[in-house]
Amino acid sequence: MINDFDLSMTILELKDYNIYIGQTGRELSEIIENGHYSKVAILADENTDRLCLPVLAKKLNIDFNIIKIPAGEIHKNLNTCRYIWEQMMLAGMDRHSLLINLGGGVAGDMGGFCAATFLRGIDFIQVPTTLLSQVDASVGGKLGIDFNLIKNSVGVFKNPQAVFVDPEYLKTLPYNEVRSGFAEVFKHALIADADLWNDLQTINDFAEVDWSPVLARSLRIKKAVVEKDPFEKGLRKALNFGHTVGHAVETFSLKTDQPLLHGEAIAIGMVCESWLSHVEGNLSEKALNGITDFIKRIYPSYIFEKNNFSEIMGYMKKDKKNRSGKINFRLL
Numbered sequence: 001m002i003n004d005f006d007l008s009m010t011i012l013e014l015k016d017y018n019i020y021i022g023q024t025g026r027e028l029s030e031i032i033e034n035g036h037y038s039k040v041a042i043l044a045d046e047n048t049d050r051l052c053l054p055v056l057a058k059k060l061n062i063d064f065n066i067i068k069i070p071a072g073e074i075h076k077n078l079n080t081c082r083y084i085w086e087q088m089m090l091a092g093m094d095r096h097s098l099l100i101n102l103g104g105g106v107a108g109d110m111g112g113f114c115a116a117t118f119l120r121g122i123d124f125i126q127v128p129t130t131l132l133s134q135v136d137a138s139v140g141g142k143l144g145i146d147f148n149l150i151k152n153s154v155g156v157f158k159n160p161q162a163v164f165v166d167p168e169y170l171k172t173l174p175y176n177e178v179r180s181g182f183a184e185v186f187k188h189a190l191i192a193d194a195d196l197w198n199d200l201q202t203i204n205d206f207a208e209v210d211w212s213p214v215l216a217r218s219l220r221i222k223k224a225v226v227e228k229d230p231f232e233k234g235l236r237k238a239l240n241f242g243h244t245v246g247h248a249v250e251t252f253s254l255k256t257d258q259p260l261l262h263g264e265a266i267a268i269g270m271v272c273e274s275w276l277s278h279v280e281g282n283l284s285e286k287a288l289n290g291i292t293d294f295i296k297r298i299y300p301s302y303i304f305e306k307n308n309f310s311e312i313m314g315y316m317k318k319d320k321k322n323r324s325g326k327i328n329f330r331l332l
């Protein structure tokens with residue numbers, strides 16, 4: 001399935017770093033050796049420490065320290081950063097040290113932020129282990145943490161030395177996390193690659209997907225967009241398709257006993273914003289139905305009451321993309 005080219009290792013070259021897609025091999029060791037780092041530490045959360053570190057450790061023939069943090073978005077905060085910086089100091093890391101972030105978007109965003117600020121910035125490598133972080137969070141240089149309950153409100157832009165996207169890690173990822181990350185995969189297809197979109201329609205079972213070519217094709221789109229617009233001044237906003245409604249539904253759901261994962265909420269947002277693209281733009285009814293049917297096939301329905309609508313609208317009114325009080329959507 002989606003096996004249109006052989007990929008033992010695909011390398012996407014960006015201006016100042018590479019993304020390696022496929023089974024992690026000698027390239028990682030070479031980068032570390034060539035960097036002549038005085039210390040190397042791996043940041044992992046409690047799950048990736050248990051499930052992913054054994055996979056990564058086999059590929060490294062160097063000594064490293066492990067910095068282990070609790071898993072989950074609620075820990076993407078200043079307290080955890082303080083712990084990470086302390087551990088880096090205790091390990092004797094200096095400006096010529098390297099931090100490898102092994103985990104999903106939380107470890108990548110927060111580990112990258114800690115590396116970018118420790119001693120005014122040390123090198124870091126991203127080893128994303130969720131589908132969402134492999135196709136989205138690990139690329140584009142956005143790093144940060146949540147502060148005062150506002151998501152990603154403190155952070156910096158800084159690129160890693162390299163990103164290693166290895167589908168091996170997806171084998172232990174829970175099904176709902178794979179499904180959540182998959183929303184970003186087909187979002188990339190919808191905004192930029194009709195062929196990929198058509199190929200994704202053939203997927204029936206995530207366990208059978210040959211992920212490397214899918215990851216490569218999805219990442220090519222993200223790469224092209226972030227290279228043209230690294231600081232989100234224009235084109236990069238296209239990646240926000242589905243996110244105005246999606247973020248509002250996500251925020252709403254987090255207060256209920258049925259919290260949605262990010263990608264699950266974005267999938268709902270993509271249904272709504274595809275409809276808007278049809279009503280307000282040029283998206284055909286056939287395309288709209290195709291998108292809606294596909295999403296409904298993969299994601300369960302999410303029911304909310306009519307009287308919840310004003311609360312969800314309220315969240316949309318606070319969206320970062322709004323200008324002059326008007327809600328902004330990135331439509332197809």
Ligand code: NAD
Pocket residue numbers: 045046047048051052071072073076103104105106107109129130132133136137138139140141142143151152169170171172173174177262
């Ligand atoms: P996450 O990092 O919390 O990972 C989800 C869960 O999966 C965690 O419990 C984690 O421990 C577990 N896990 C990770 N890899 C695993 C594996 N291989 N096997 C088993 N369990 C595994 O969440 P996420 O969805 O990866 O990322 C969400 C974060 O990414 C959010 O904080 C979001 O703001 C951020 N994000 C950043 C960008 C960006 O451009 N920087 C883009 C999108 C999202």
